[in-house]
Amino acid sequence: MKILHITPELAPWSKAGGLGDAAAALAKALGSLGHEVRAVTPLYGSVPGRESMSVLLNSLRVGVGGPPEKAACRVMSLHVAKNFEAWFIEHEDYYGAKEIYPARPDSAERAAFYARAALDACLATGWIPDVIHCHDWTAGLVPPLLNTVLKDSPLGGAASVISIHNLQHQGVSHRGIMDFLGLPGWLWQPSELECLGGVNFLKGGILHAKRVITVSPTYALEILTPQFGHGLEDVVRRRESALEGILNGVDLDEWNPRTDRLIPAHYSPRSMKGKEECRLALAREFGLRDDPGAPPIFGVISRLWDQKGLDLAAAALPAFLREGRLRFVLLGSGDSALEGAFRALAAGFPTLCGVRIGYDHGLSHRIEAGSDFFLMPSRFEPCGLNQMYSMTYGTPPIVRATGGLADTVRPWSPGSKDATGIVFEHADLQGVEWAISRALELHADPKAYRQVQLNGMRAEFSWARSAQAHVEAYRKAGAAL
Numbered sequence: 001m002k003i004l005h006i007t008p009e010l011a012p013w014s015k016a017g018g019l020g021d022a023a024a025a026l027a028k029a030l031g032s033l034g035h036e037v038r039a040v041t042p043l044y045g046s047v048p049g050r051e052s053m054s055v056l057l058n059s060l061r062v063g064v065g066g067p068p069e070k071a072a073c074r075v076m077s078l079h080v081a082k083n084f085e086a087w088f089i090e091h092e093d094y095y096g097a098k099e100i101y102p103a104r105p106d107s108a109e110r111a112a113f114y115a116r117a118a119l120d121a122c123l124a125t126g127w128i129p130d131v132i133h134c135h136d137w138t139a140g141l142v143p144p145l146l147n148t149v150l151k152d153s154p155l156g157g158a159a160s161v162i163s164i165h166n167l168q169h170q171g172v173s174h175r176g177i178m179d180f181l182g183l184p185g186w187l188w189q190p191s192e193l194e195c196l197g198g199v200n201f202l203k204g205g206i207l208h209a210k211r212v213i214t215v216s217p218t219y220a221l222e223i224l225t226p227q228f229g230h231g232l233e234d235v236v237r238r239r240e241s242a243l244e245g246i247l248n249g250v251d252l253d254e255w256n257p258r259t260d261r262l263i264p265a266h267y268s269p270r271s272m273k274g275k276e277e278c279r280l281a282l283a284r285e286f287g288l289r290d291d292p293g294a295p296p297i298f299g300v301i302s303r304l305w306d307q308k309g310l311d312l313a314a315a316a317l318p319a320f321l322r323e324g325r326l327r328f329v330l331l332g333s334g335d336s337a338l339e340g341a342f343r344a345l346a347a348g349f350p351t352l353c354g355v356r357i358g359y360d361h362g363l364s365h366r367i368e369a370g371s372d373f374f375l376m377p378s379r380f381e382p383c384g385l386n387q388m389y390s391m392t393y394g395t396p397p398i399v400r401a402t403g404g405l406a407d408t409v410r411p412w413s414p415g416s417k418d419a420t421g422i423v424f425e426h427a428d429l430q431g432v433e434w435a436i437s438r439a440l441e442l443h444a445d446p447k448a449y450r451q452v453q454l455n456g457m458r459a460e461f462s463w464a465r466s467a468q469a470h471v472e473a474y475r476k477a478g479a480a481l
């Protein structure tokens, strides 16, 4: 199959969260299954390694409105892995800045432009995909384009699929975006793209794609309900028969304690000594207690938004820190009040708590490897990658039973044999306190703790399995044409 991915993030060139990792790893895994894969993404100002890219199209005229000089771009190409090429859309005005999602008045045009450019690049090169896989809202207007404006073009025969990595971000813009893309006026109605007086990109994708994929089976059920549907539950319900959940995986070339070049020592289920070195190094990096009797380290790497439930962690932790029962390290950024709360926590408990506000890829690996537990008290979590990374690194995750967290972590209780982490039900202070206490109880029993660590390290989160499930979904999408 020829498979085109249209994605706003592609790791390692651009990544704001799990989408960047997932899109790149899926494309790679599909390539190694023998499919011919292209992933199209913007060339942001922050993308490294331009010198190794080659020019695919020097000046591509993109089918959008607005001033003609703004409607052209250059397309760069890079061979990434077997059967997998990345195409980068270069457009100084739209993507020259470093940020992936800057708050700008033209963010709808930025999204629409690269997605339409992806389609025009296929038409211009004659590389016509069988499947067009759109990721999240920025690519959401591609399926409506394929069903209308491009219906009679060579791309009209491609099967469109949309992945919802997070239903919260929908991309609601002004009506003018339809003229910008040349979409027909009849799509402007509440049963189509219109939503609360604007055009909803993700709604368009959900309604028009042949298949709708979410990144875990539990999230696929959750988004049918008002609690998780973010106002689109009725729209999702209309597509229930085309909806399915497929878990993301772990890219073992990137996240593997046996080979990871970003951690101070390697280890595996057979020899865990390296993990102790990683823990010691992490404690020292954050200036924490590192004596043999020091309590376990609880780690967090996260965007600091309401979704992630870390306000609950910030409220629960002081009592444990006051009693010296745990050490805590956090890497993240986002909500300034939450950033401030964690900074204050570190200032209050300098030998037990360390906080880095910002984005740091290397440190994220060192936290996965050096922590004893990984805390993820999310209110909702479409899939979540960090809990799978942490299991791979022998760091049992503490998660709330929602979305992909519920699908990937097997809960520990005294005496259980196959557990891989701590799972709690309620997104409230008592829930998080209970879960942390439970983790400490597990840690106090070294044999049980080791068992949970090893179960997690041996769990199977392969991208090959996920890619295979995507291929099945692509076949169904093709059959739906």
Ligand code: ADP
Pocket (backbone or CB within 6 Å): 016, 017, 018, 019, 021, 301, 302, 303, 331, 332, 333, 358, 359, 360, 361, 364, 383, 384, 385, 386, 387
């Ligand atoms: P989400 O996509 O909702 O942010 P995921 O758990 O699916 O959550 O993926 C988050 C990814 O982003 C992980 O690979 C995580 O390590 C990474 N990440 C998040 N915040 C940071 C940060 N501040 N520094 C480095 N990596 C981060």
